[in-house]
Amino acid sequence: xxxxxxLRMGDGKRVFMTKDKIKEEAIxxxxxxxxxxxxxxxxxxxxxxxxxxxxxxxKSVAVEFGMxxxxxxxxxxxxxxxxxxxxxVGIPSSRLVGMMMHERAxxxxxxxxxxxxxxxxxxxxxxxxxxxxxxxxQQNMIVPLFYGAMPNMGLYYTPDGPFENPGDLLKAFKxxxxxxxxxxxxxxxxxxxxWIMQKLMASxxxxxxxxxxxxxxxxxxxxxxxxxxxxxxxxxxxxIEVGMAGExxxxxxxxxxxxxxxxxxxxxxxxxxxxxKAGASIFGPVVNTNTSRSFSWNLARAITFIKExxxxxxxxxxxxxxMGVGGIPMLETPPIDAVTxxxxxxxxxTNVDGL
Amino acid sequence: xxxxxxxxxxxxAMVSCKADxxxxxxxxxxxAGMSSVEIIDGLAAGMTEVGDQFERGKxxxxxxxxxxxxxxxxxxxxxxxxxxxxxxxxxxxxTVEGDVHDIGKSIVSTMLQSAGFEVHDLGRDxxxxxxxxxxxxxxxxxxxxxxxxxxTLNGQKDxxxxxxxxxxxxxxxxxxxxAPATTTWAEKIGADCxxxxxxxxVDRAKELLL
Amino acid sequence: xxxxxxxxxxxxxxxxxxxxVARMELSKSMRIKDAKEYVAKKVGVDVFDLADEYAMxxxxxxxxxxxxxxxxxxxxxxxxxxxxxxxxxTKINCCETFRNQLKQ
Numbered sequence: 137x138x139x140x141x142x143l144r145m146g147d148g149k150r151v152f153m154t155k156d157k158i159k160e161e162a163i164x165x166x167x168x169x170x171x172x173x174x175x176x177x178x179x180x181x182x183x184x185x186x187x188x189x190x191x192x193x194x195k196s197v198a199v200e201f202g203m204x205x206x207x208x209x210x211x212x213x214x215x216x217x218x219x220x221x222x223x224x225v226g227i228p229s230s231r232l233v234g235m236m237m238h239e240r241a242x243x244x245x246x247x248x249x250x251x252x253x254x255x256x257x258x259x260x261x262x263x264x265x266x267x268x269x270x271x272x273x274q275q276n277m278i279v280p281l282f283y284g285a286m287p288n289m290g291l292y293y294t295p296d297g298p299f300e301n302p303g304d305l306l307k308a309f310k311x312x313x314x315x316x317x318x319x320x321x322x323x324x325x326x327x328x329x330x331w332i333m334q335k336l337m338a339s340x341x342x343x344x345x346x347x348x349x350x351x352x353x354x355x356x357x358x359x360x361x362x363x364x365x366x367x368x369x370x371x372x373x374x375x376i377e378v379g380m381a382g383e384x385x386x387x388x389x390x391x392x393x394x395x396x397x398x399x400x401x402x403x404x405x406x407x408x409x410x411x412x413k414a415g416a417s418i419f420g421p422v423v424n425t426n427t428s429r430s431f432s433w434n435l436a437r438a439i440t441f442i443k444e445x446x447x448x449x450x451x452x453x454x455x456x457x458x459m460g461v462g463g464i465p466m467l468e469t470p471p472i473d474a475v476t477x478x479x480x481x482x483x484x485x486t487n488v489d490g491l
Numbered sequence: 492x493x494x495x496x497x498x499x500x501x502x503x504a505m506v507s508c509k510a511d512x513x514x515x516x517x518x519x520x521x522x523a524g525m526s527s528v529e530i531i532d533g534l535a536a537g538m539t540e541v542g543d544q545f546e547r548g549k550x551x552x553x554x555x556x557x558x559x560x561x562x563x564x565x566x567x568x569x570x571x572x573x574x575x576x577x578x579x580x581x582x583x584x585x586t587v588e589g590d591v592h593d594i595g596k597s598i599v600s601t602m603l604q605s606a607g608f609e610v611h612d613l614g615r616d617x618x619x620x621x622x623x624x625x626x627x628x629x630x631x632x633x634x635x636x637x638x639x640x641x642x643t644l645n646g647q648k649d650x651x652x653x654x655x656x657x658x659x660x661x662x663x664x665x666x667x668x669x670a671p672a673t674t675t676w677a678e679k680i681g682a683d684c685x686x687x688x689x690x691x692x693v694d695r696a697k698e699l700l701l
Numbered sequence: 702x703x704x705x706x707x708x709x710x711x712x713x714x715x716x717x718x719x720x721x722v723a724r725m726e727l728s729k730s731m732r733i734k735d736a737k738e739y740v741a742k743k744v745g746v747d748v749f750d751l752a753d754e755y756a757m758x759x760x761x762x763x764x765x766x767x768x769x770x771x772x773x774x775x776x777x778x779x780x781x782x783x784x785x786x787x788x789x790x791t792k793i794n795c796c797e798t799f800r801n802q803l804k805q
Binding site: 196197198199201202203204205206207208209215223238239240242243244245246274275276277278279280281337338339340341342343373374375377417418449450451452457458459464469470472475476479480482483487488489490491 | 702703704705706707708709710711712713714715716719720722723724726727728730731732733736748749751752766767769771777778779781782785792793794795798799
């Protein structure tokens, strides 16, 4: 009987698979990326490498010496005292303590200041507090420190914002009204991100992290990329990280263009080119984990997408490797065996610049 | 023109997402003597293709709506006879209480509506009792429950429990979705299915209701 | 989970030279190979040493660019970053802001 290896499903559940089965899954996962993203397939050697990493005997694994990469860290500020909604562990502590713990105790290569709601729009009324915190943090910290939040354009739609919900308008077949609502919201999103970051740059921020860009679809990406463009024009040396919400930009609008490209339906290797044009310093591509598929299926699929993205990118890539993305299972406490295998495979196989 | 060619033309017309093209293909099929049921099958095959292309990022939400609208207009012109008495299956859809995420759920509602279901989207942050009221009011066949946060996921379980308490659970199917939901979670809380995305939601609804 | 990534793939920040490589990726959009080579040259180590705690501890102390343990009297916070500016030949926004606030 063939040896079976411990593996995970996309929801984190433990399963056992033979090497042949792991390979079959990896080939299928890579094939799915090829089919959807029209990206090149993995070679037989690359599939074998994934199988080898999946079947390594240790519970946790690591990259080979010399292949280490910086790890950028979003939402770390509130990882300690945050609640479950932020994947926080509920240890009463200040944001400064959260950031410095990550810098001094955990070995993070960069850090980020963010607030508990973690969207740009709600920063407006509390921006002075954020600036104050940024100044204190920059006096004390050494690693690069972003200000970070989600563009989260849904907050501009009713009932949270002034513009009618385009989802409702589309269902009522009011297409023009839906388009107008999205376009107006995108304008406000751009304006708010720029205004907030002007304040934070004056208080010493190293730059901005735009986390989960395009969560509300192509108009969200449109508003965010325009904010990047405006910020780059105003702050030539600012660190700008554009991290995505999902692997493909959902076409809620469908006709919005940035620098001559339709935004809807773009995959990571196409998204990165627009981030470059906008003026981003680094880009955070995402590949979603399918919870019904195995770890090797998801990992091979993620690597296939990211390999092509890395190949075409001129700016550094810090791949999103959090819960439910990058081959990592969708689970509040992702198993270390899967996290470290995904980490090693992604870094060693795709020439990415960080995680 | 043979039947297969006409069916393909109907399907292609749907993928064009243009109402006038869909109407023209439908009229051509009627004139060729094709039955209303066959024509609807051809249009539905095209709608499935539209859903697939949406998932692949080749078509976008407005396209899906335009195709669905074109199909509805075309179907309205057909003589349905007894088949016209078919009642649409009713789905209640919403994001559970405490969770303000709306967009993914709205896409699911749109895709279900486009696939021919009667959808009542209750919005987001929906109190659990409101799901029960809606099931009763619309005599629903299915309830779709979305949650995007691990902190609100339990709301899906609460709705199922309230359905049971109201003696409604056996009358409706329950579908769950949203980033932290999984098949295992669906099984754990006694839902009938989990859908990974909007296209899968349509497939699951068809499997369970049609 | 982020700590699992740091242990599996990270350059471990101030423990070694991860923050320095990250700074060059972020400030100049250098890709990993170029960023590592640039930093290694500037701090006077081999590329391989950048993630090596043994090699980087002394380098960091000597250059005054911050170490992970709390050494009394050693540059910390913004003082360490001002030294990083000089070592890497790059401007850091908060250091500029700080300097602009000083009275002549």
